[in-house]
Amino acid sequence: MSQIHNEIKELQTRIEASIIGQKDVVKSLLIGLLADGNLLLEGLPGLAKTRAVKSLSKNIESDYSRVQFTPDLLPSDITGAEVYLGENSAERFKFEPGPIFANLVLADEINRAPAKVQAALLEAMEEKQITVAGKTHAMPKLFMVLATQNPVEQEGTYPLPEAQMDRFMMHILVQYGSDADELEIMRLVRGEQKQANDSKPSAMSQDILFQARDEVKDIHVAENVEEYMIRLISATRNPAQMGDEYADYIAVGASPRGTLALDKSARAHAWLEDRDHVTPDDAKAILHNCLRHRLVLSYEASAEGLTVDDFIDKMIEKVPVI
Known part of the structure; x- marks a missing residue:
């Protein structure tokens, strides 16, 4: 185990x-950090989504930087503007830079702002830059968008379009912990x-993170x-491969971004487990987080009460490891 690995495990x-009962969430955050991806955290209020990012x-x-998304927010409130x-x-x-010019950007309740504001994040998430008044401004070398949303509130929200959901490497579900x-x-x-007044613990250098990424x-x-x-991704586009009963279950399968996210996340997972190679179990471990926001179920599947996670469970069961 290398010194860099020890630092990340620490x-x-x-x-x-500081985030009790959410070990899977913490591990997913680190995988996203190591794989240089953006993350969407979904969970009920009070389940430490914001606390985990902080x-x-x-x-x-x-x-x-934390941005509270609201219906009256403007794109320039995020990106900044020419003064x-x-x-x-x-x-x-x-140019006065907005709050997006930070290393870790928390887009809190991202589905509370309209599409034009959500779209202000697209270029930064994909290209690590933004364009204002015809001029391009680069993001910091360490740049990560961590967005949160509440799964049960529908009134006054604007669901993220599929094109933006696809730009998140992983969609992490934050669940209740145990009574203990x-x-x-x-x-x-x-x-x-x-x-509250105690000194702040020493923080890990960004250089260690960049070495870990290498x-x-x-x-x-x-x-x-x-x-x-590749067979797992293919099964989302042609579910009949898993059996005739699944043929009509998927309306939209995973894009090539899903393939790339699966590859990057599996390598980060293997590294965290202190292995120098990826196994099928690494792919299985992060499959739900990488694909649950990229699949759209058909009406037939929804009518049978099937969820996207249920379908991914079936994929793991039916797609062979050769």
Whole structure:
């Protein structure tokens, strides 16, 4: 186990200590960070979605920015805008960067803003840059959008279009913890209130993260594992491969971005498990997070009460590992 790996595992331990009962969520955050992807966290209010992102930012040397999405938000409120300096200035206009110019950007309740505001994130998420008044402005080297949304509130919300959902590497579901976790959360928060003035723990350098990303890129993927991942993606486009009963279950399958997300996430998962190669189990472990927001079920599947996660479970069961 390398020193870089030890540093990342220590980071994972520190975040888990402040996010009780959400080890899978913390691991998914780290996979997204290592794979240089954007993440969508979905869960009911109070399940520590925002806290998880803030804990991540506190433990890494980074600029953190939080944008509360609301119906009256404007695209320039996120990206920034050209400001007029006056006729006597050498330059008439100056670009004032918005909150998107940070290392970790929390787009809180992203589905509460209309499509034109949601679209303000698209170029930054995909190209790591934004264009304002014809000028291009690059994002920092470490740049990650972490968006949250509430799954049950529909009134006053604007569902994310499929094209934007596809730009999130993973869609992470945040669930309730156990009763024991709830008790530990209560005690943790009580202790934090008493220690509010204590010094901040040392944060991990960004250089360590970039070195970890380089190691993740070197993780080996054997040809048979590559072919297994391709078969999983293919099954979302031609579900009849799994059996005639599934032929009409999918209206829209995974795009090539889904294939790339599966590959990057599987390598990051293998690296976190301290392996230098990807196994089929790595692909299975992150399959739900990588595909649940990329699949659209047909009317027939919905009428039978099938969910996207149910279909992915069937994929894992039916698609062979050769």
